[in-house]
Amino acid sequence: MCIRDRLREHNLMQAVARVNRPYTENKTYGLIIDYCGISKRLKEALDIFNEGDIAGYLEHLMDDVPKAEQAANKVKRFFKDVPTTYDSAEYVDRCVLDVLSAEDTRIRFERAFKEFVALVNNIIPNPEANRFRQDIYLYGRVYNAMRTNYSIKAPSVLEAVPKAKALIHEYLESNGIKVFHDPVSIYSSEFNDIVNKKTSAKAKASLIQHKVRTTISNLLNTNPIYYTSLREKLEKLITEHEQEIISTTDFLTELDNIKDELDVDVVARKHGMSREEFAVFQMVRAAYIQLQAGAEKASVHLTEEAEIKLARVSLPLFSALNGLAVIDWRQKPEQQKIMLKTIKRELYKIDFDIETAERESHNILNLARNLL
Incomplete structure (x- = not known):
């Protein structure tokens, strides 16, 4: 004012x-x-x-100084067991990986850090704020690394403290550390740069692991069958690493392979399909395999002829749904009935029984809601 x-x-x-x-x-x-x-x-x-x-x-501004000292000590206690090589990349990685691996610990750390930076923000630009400068730098770096490593989407607590935020960001950028305001895409060169700057294979694996998991969660509704399979593969790999069945180096190699498989456009092109056609194909294929396996859950291996037959149904099916996806079709029950009939008609061509066709037609229509 x-x-x-x-x-x-x-x-x-x-x-x-x-x-x-x-x-x-x-x-x-x-x-x-x-x-x-x-x-x-x-x-x-x-x-x-x-x-x-x-x-x-x-209230006198200097009343916040002892409060800030207490808040700083509260933040420091989180990392009391981490050997102090002050302000080093290795120290930051160990804080993030060894201390902040559990979500509840990350939440408690963020609350403590928020309290600390808010108090320092109140004191700035008084020279008394300088006594907290090194702590602000160090734990600001830890906080930034935590958000990047665990793909945290929530707004940063620094948004509420502009003076402390400017101090931290200036320090990070002067040390070649980028501050990303939005989650970094796993496909971007920026993400590769972040990975390459990590100090150990363990740190690299942790970053890729959490980014792959987050990316799968974000993409799951666009191709439930494919990404569920990838998620199961990832979780199995994580378990094997935790049980020391595979080394960190091998774990990192396998994570890179899964990371490559996340790009469904590349996988779809190998089948001569778009990503949307591939999603429908995957759902039809999974339902067909389940139908062939029967109640005994027998293992089913599809022949090349069967794969071609499923593709010949899936591609026209997606094309038909795309043509029926008129404006506001999601709010038009009659249009949805037409789409369900279209789906079932195609499924009957590959010997789906009435009950299975009814169930899977609704599954495919729900998929179409996310694709069209």
Whole structure:
């Protein structure tokens, strides 16, 4: 708020109260630009109130210094068992991998870090803030690495503390560490750069592992069969690594292979299909295999002839659905009935019984909701 009028007493207090009113968690205080020097009359304005009414109305800025020291110690306690090679990439990786591996620990650390940076943000630009500079740098780096490593999508706590945020980001960027405001794509060169800067195979594997898992979760509804299979493959691999059945080096190699398989466009092109056609093909194929296996869950190996037959049904099926996907079709029950009939008609061509065709037609229609 910019004050150009000579406010006094009640009007002055009301102006201060209005600008200082919190709004969401990102606005915890207000700022007043006093062009008239009326803040000198603040004590005069306060004198018209009872002491009990104005308790805590004015707090000395330096009261936050001991609070910030306590908050800094709370943050440091998370990493008390990590050997201190201060401000090194290895130290940061160990904090992220060894201490912050569990989600509940990450949540508690973020709360403690948020409290710390908020207090320091209040003190800046007073020189007293300089005593916290190294801690702000170090744990800001840990916090940034944690968000990157575990693909955290939630807004950064630094968004609410602009002065501390500027300090941390300037430090990170001066040390060649990029700050990403949105999750980095696993297919991007930026992600490869982050991986290559990790100090150990373990750190690289952890980063890729969590990024692959997050990417699969994000893409699952676009091709449930394919990405569920990849997820099962990933979880099996993680278990084998945790049980030391495979080494970290082999684990990293296998993770890179799964990372390559995430690009469904490449896989679909090998089948001569688009990614959407491939998703429908995968669903039809999985249902066909389940039907052939029967109640005994026998192992089924499809011949090349069978694969071609399934593709000849799946591609026209997707084309038909694409043509029926008129504007707002998701809100039109009659249009959906037409689409279900179209799906079942195609499934009957590959010997689906009525019950299976009914069930799978709804599954394919649900898939179409995510594709069309």
